[in-house]
Amino acid sequence: MGFVIIFFATWLAVFGFAAMTKSLSVIENTFIYLVVFIVTVHFSWIVIEELKWIKLAGDPMSYAAYIIYRTFLLPMLYVMLFNMVYNASSRGVALVIAFAILAVTLAVNGVLLFYDVYRYVQWNINLTAITYILLQVLIYYTLKLFRKSTRAGEGTV
Numbered sequence: 001m002g003f004v005i006i007f008f009a010t011w012l013a014v015f016g017f018a019a020m021t022k023s024l025s026v027i028e029n030t031f032i033y034l035v036v037f038i039v040t041v042h043f044s045w046i047v048i049e050e051l052k053w054i055k056l057a058g059d060p061m062s063y064a065a066y067i068i069y070r071t072f073l074l075p076m077l078y079v080m081l082f083n084m085v086y087n088a089s090s091r092g093v094a095l096v097i098a099f100a101i102l103a104v105t106l107a108v109n110g111v112l113l114f115y116d117v118y119r120y121v122q123w124n125i126n127l128t129a130i131t132y133i134l135l136q137v138l139i140y141y142t143l144k145l146f147r148k149s150t151r152a153g154e155g156t157v
Contacts, residue, residue: 002115003065009108010073017080023087029079031146032139036075039135044070053122062117069112077101078139098136105132 022029048054056063081101088094109128112118 002112002117003061003068005111005115006065006069006073006108006117009111010068010076013073013076013080017076017083020080020083021087022083024083027150028143028146029083032079032082032143033075035139035142036078036135037071039138040070040074043131047123048118051122053120055119055121057116057118062115065115066112066117069108069117073108074105077105078135081136082139082143102129102132102136 024032044054048056056066078101081098084097085094088097106125106129109125113120113125
């Protein structure tokens, strides 16, 4: 059942992104997606495989649900987040959007935990929340740096 819920949530996120008003360019959206993908893959590898703080289920469907979440759903939620943040009218609205996306990602983690897709060994939901907040900050500043570097390169040819 965890696979079905994660697959549906991913499908919903992809089509939600396709339907939303995008305030970032295709290159910036791709940049965010790839940075989130790279960070989450490496972070999960360290936490799950090396430190063994989280234990994955042995069921192939549960593992597929985890891979879909890590590879597609989480990066797509962050792409949607930053499109909404850069389209927000004020910083307060942007913070509310950031906390809403944080709540959605924690809810999806709750679904993964409920259906035993993975199990916390020496980890907890608070550390997951801190990780996602730090990821939001990292993406914000890397996108800012990316925008600055692409703007600086526009005048040289």
